[in-house]
Amino acid sequence: MNKAEQLGLELAQEKKVDFEIGDTIKVHYKIVEGTRERIQVYEGTVIAINNRGVARTFTVRRISYDVGVERVFPINSPRIAKIEITKKSAVRRSKLYFLRGLKGKASKLKERKGRVSLKSIPATTEAPAAVQE
Amino acid sequence: MRKALIGKKIGMTQLFAEDGSMVPVTVVELGPNVVVQKKTADKDGYESIKLGFGDVKEKDLTKALAGEFKKRNVAEMKKSLREVDLFDSSFEVGSVLTCDIFSENDFVDVEGVSKGKGFQGTMKRHNFKGGRASHGSSFHRAPGSMGCRTYPGEVWKGKKMAGRMGTDTVTVKNLKVMKVLKEKNTILVSGAIPGRRNSLVLVKGK
Numbered sequence: 120m121n122k123a124e125q126l127g128l129e130l131a132q133e134k135k136v137d138f139e140i141g142d143t144i145k146v147h148y149k150i151v152e153g154t155r156e157r158i159q160v161y162e163g164t165v166i167a168i169n170n171r172g173v174a175r176t177f178t179v180r181r182i183s184y185d186v187g188v189e190r191v192f193p194i195n196s197p198r199i200a201k202i203e204i205t206k207k208s209a210v211r212r213s214k215l216y217f218l219r220g221l222k223g224k225a226s227k228l229k230e231r232k233g234r235v236s237l238k239s240i241p242a243t244t245e246a247p248a249a250v251q252e
Numbered sequence: 253m254r255k256a257l258i259g260k261k262i263g264m265t266q267l268f269a270e271d272g273s274m275v276p277v278t279v280v281e282l283g284p285n286v287v288v289q290k291k292t293a294d295k296d297g298y299e300s301i302k303l304g305f306g307d308v309k310e311k312d313l314t315k316a317l318a319g320e321f322k323k324r325n326v327a328e329m330k331k332s333l334r335e336v337d338l339f340d341s342s343f344e345v346g347s348v349l350t351c352d353i354f355s356e357n358d359f360v361d362v363e364g365v366s367k368g369k370g371f372q373g374t375m376k377r378h379n380f381k382g383g384r385a386s387h388g389s390s391f392h393r394a395p396g397s398m399g400c401r402t403y404p405g406e407v408w409k410g411k412k413m414a415g416r417m418g419t420d421t422v423t424v425k426n427l428k429v430m431k432v433l434k435e436k437n438t439i440l441v442s443g444a445i446p447g448r449r450n451s452l453v454l455v456k457g458k
Binding site for chain 2: 122123124127128130131151172173174193195196197198
């Protein structure tokens, strides 16, 4: 990474994400309508995370009225108000593009229960301190 | 009189605007510039200042260049010199200018030397159309006819032909200053500017 890209990351105040591929998430996205601002919730499965420095993005797929919809969000976007994880799934690959060809029950991912992946803990969390309290 | 500072192109990145859209920006290390000489109408016939940029040790400079600083008692030696318009008559020899003479949302012109492309044909260098690639064509990327027949019977001077491309002085106008980071001596301008990384650029205000 060159100096310019590093500076870009600093200025964007890079966000850490705690969701993983295959998770079902709710993205709370700010939408500007004229002068009003409201928050729209978009729920779907994370099928890809593309790492491109400041311009990192993730793709969320959902089936809306029988039509597959995919939205790409920049991770560092100031318009993302909040991301909630509603379900975690057991998946073995980093890009779930195979879901695009599947419909109905076949496109369901196996749920992962009980097991918390190390990756899902944000790097900023201080785990030992929480135990002492 | 336009304000101007010498700087160095660092590279490109992206910024998020307030509305969430992404803006491509170029990072420019700008200043501190030191005033090495002040030219006056009386003495030199016109007014300008000579700016120096780029920290350097004296032993790495030629004697001629180091002499410029010594003669005028400028303590800080700089690598590159450049003459610009006198945009503030309060400047004295030795005063230091930093990037905060520009502010956010200013529009600036940036001058630099474009990347060298080597010897290039007419299609790349002058945007000639060339011929078709297939269907029996034997005319692909050649420049085509140039001297005609009896008239003019010669190739006009200045005819666009193949040759060395790039390393031209290019000015990109009206770039918006997106951010001024004083403690880093850095500004971010929207869009691309000429030259490779670490090349010298001149940022001119309005």
